[in-house]
Amino acid sequence: MNRPNSSHRVPRGSQRLDDEVEPDVTVLLASTTTGDEALERLHRRLETAAAREGLLDVAYTTVDTPVGSLLLAATDRGLVRVAYVTEDHDRILEGLADKISPRVLRAPRRLDVAAREIDEYFAGQRKHFDLPLDFSLSSGFRQVVQRHLSEIAYGHTESYKDVAAVVGNPKAVRAVGSACATNPLPVVVPCHRVVRTDGTLGGYVGGLSAKATLLNLESAA
């Protein structure tokens, strides 16, 4: 730990001065830092071991898309959550820890297939998602509506009123709206294909510009 300038003062500038004390061993031990790359490798090892031991209750990753970074989360039953940045990914993960299990781990490999299908979708190369879905974050009428949404074909839209009729409750237009607004799997479960009777967009969990982007993508393909 010899420093070149430790025996005399350097007149000016930002160089070290000799009154700087050597760090004590306690400081040295408490400040050793493992590089990001090494920690990343250890993290992958943890992901693998967790999956092998059946401890990966909720795995997640993020993917970059034309509508921003999307959070993807899966249980062992399937994709359980897709979330826009505007929904606040940290808050979403806290919600998953709360509602499903606190064993929430970043584990991209569990989401390889979902991430690939989403990439293909945004590249205009996929019109239908072929993924196991876990609807455990929704229930009752909302889940009934959400399960129906996947039947709206790519490039087509239905009105909130249409959807209400199809699920057998024609008066429940507002409830259909809230089912869409609380869709835990946007993009994959296409709530963006539900618009107002007059053709205007209505609302969207990812914001109206994201909804327009998805609908434009589908009408162009």
Add this chain to the structure above:
Amino acid sequence: MDRKQPFESVVTAHSQTVMRVCRVVVGVHDADDAWAETFLAALRSYPDLPADANVEAWLVTIAHRKAIDVLRSRRRRALPVDEVPDQTSSMGIPGAEDQALWDAVKTLSSKQRQAVAYHYVAGLPYAEVALILGGTTDAARRAAADGIARLRSIYPGATAKGGTR
């Protein structure tokens, strides 16, 4: 707020500290194994951890047990010839100063290394260190003090404070 954080947040917040503790207790070479075993065991029992628990103290307690396991299995691996590591250490190539520090740490007794790691590296109070080590608070304090005194006397960079260069 006593909602439990996602486990990933626990890893992010404490992975460096757990690694430092592992390096001091089991040495640089086996620290990766101890780190991985610690976080896997922590993930397993995380749902049972009370929401208001001191997460770092909990992790250090797990690391203590896992470090003992790692050292035991290393001893079982017998001949040095068999010790072909299937992965490189996370340390990369340590600088000369670091190597001297880790060499100095290696000369401590295991009790001293543990006490130093849990008090000086993880920052646990001696009462908690004593709970982990299974002795009195005074014994924990003594082990840590002896360990640090020894490190200061043999680590070349630690002449410091008024020492000659």
